[in-house]
Amino acid sequence: MKRVFILFLLLGGICSIQSNAQVSDLSQEDLNELKRQSKLKVDQFNNYISFIASKKRYRSAAEQQEDSRNKDYYIEQALKLFIGKGKESKDTYGNTIPAPTMETSVINRRTNKVRINTKPVGEYLKHLKVLPYTEVIIKASDAHFTSDAKKIGENEYELTLSYAQIYIGKKGEVEVYVDKTRKTIVVHIKRHIKDGRVRWTVLLGNIKVDATE
């Protein structure tokens, strides 16, 4: 088994000796790289979320202002991971693409009812920055693809990735809000040719809540 893996890695991963298995019409080699890139972007986004939501006790007003400016800058960078940089945009044919959205869930602990809210990602990130907790911990884990690459148009593909998110809001030492949510994110992949070479763009799309506990 070990040898089969290494052999596969060598022949499929590096040499690419005439073994371009096709998924949609992507080569296996490109697909592997694009999946890695998709996972990386989702991972980066979750790290951005965690940083933007983080709270600390400032030593001075200047430090607080600097932290606020830094977080705004992180929001700007996080939005660049998304289609249209998180804003409404146009596709190749001039059709309007709405700003990507983020679903969040809130559990009412008394009734156990879950309420789903949907916001454009930009708004969601700004909201995260000003959450009224003294400490917010957001962790993401267990990311895996729930679909293979799907062709959705000429030179356009889609992948779906699922991950678990744990959200803890604290006031002082008390955890006042905790939930675990499974989310699904759509990743958009676009192929274009420049200088005779294929170039790829990998951008994140809508994020949905699958289940909340």
Added chain:
Amino acid sequence: MKKLVLPLFFFLTTLQVMAIGKFHAIIFADTNDDRLGEGFYANISIICDELGIISAALDMENSFEPQIYQQFECNPEKLREVIRNLKCGSDDIVTFFYFGHGTRSSKDKSDFPQMCIGNDESKWIPLEDVKRALEKKGGRFTLVVGDCCNNVPDGDPVKPKFGVLNAAGNSTISSTQTAAMKRLFLEHKGSLMISGSRKGEYSIYLNGKTGGGYLTMAFCSVLEYYTQKYSTPNWDNILNDMQELVVQITTDIKRQRPDLNIQHPQWKNELNSLKVNTNNNNNINNNNNNIPRQEPKDLLGALVDIAKESNGVSYRIKRRQDVIKTYFSPDAIVEVVGRNGTTSLSEETASDFVNRISTTFKLKNFSIHEQRKDNNGKVTYLKLHEIYSE
């Protein structure tokens, strides 16, 4: 008392940091060769990615800056100069790679090949000589790899050589992989020399931009496999599997090309296990606020510096403009490629690129594949692969 303790603390901290050592990577590749130049070139890309991963995992004192000598720089004079100028501390790791043609004389004492470096046969250098010269530099770990043939040409025209370098005298990482690389490179002392084939054999290359030498590809694949899977791998398993893999593949190739030989990589393992407390390394790096920060002197160093999370959010954001102005022309483009070196994953302006890496998480290192500069020495185009930890 306080006056004494504080400098002593800094002194000890600095001492421990110095003990970690530097990581040197020297690559000579005969990319001008008409027949296999592209394959040799592909090998540079494969090994740079792997060395970038090793260097990021080991977290050595210096940023990863491979010294690559190809085309007309791949010559014996340059090799001598590079070895002569190599400054090596007692904790340093020195790696050397040769991708080009190799040969031997039937009278050669060494089982390892002569590197056909340059056009003058009398100046070709035995791989064993490179190993000896590098060992003399006094580093802790020396790795010498020659992905080249080791056969005696018809008529045995090559003169035996030994000691010709003596005249030169005075050259996305998981915690498992980090631990594994530290085990292999920091917990061993001595040298390891590898050649692509045994005496009398050719070393086979898959030519083309996505090709490379079977030895290099197998070495990197097996090293990746073991370090990703096991935190305590050992060199013997890696070397044995590397050999088995090359033998297996070249056996298959021989069925289609009976004129080629089955290639048996060989090695001389003179490494001794050395127990090092690698945790010290992590602790020191976490305390690096106490160590005066040194301005990186080159592009790669500057990029690693700006990507390094331990440098702090504000420092990374503030450094952006300086890095953009110092190294890039105003309309410079940065292309990011995948591990295979060919799949183009993004293309952005240098400014967008630097802005992005100033906030990116877990970005440990870069492997630069290509850079073009304008007349002022500023980068106009940069092609690289980004290396992340898990």
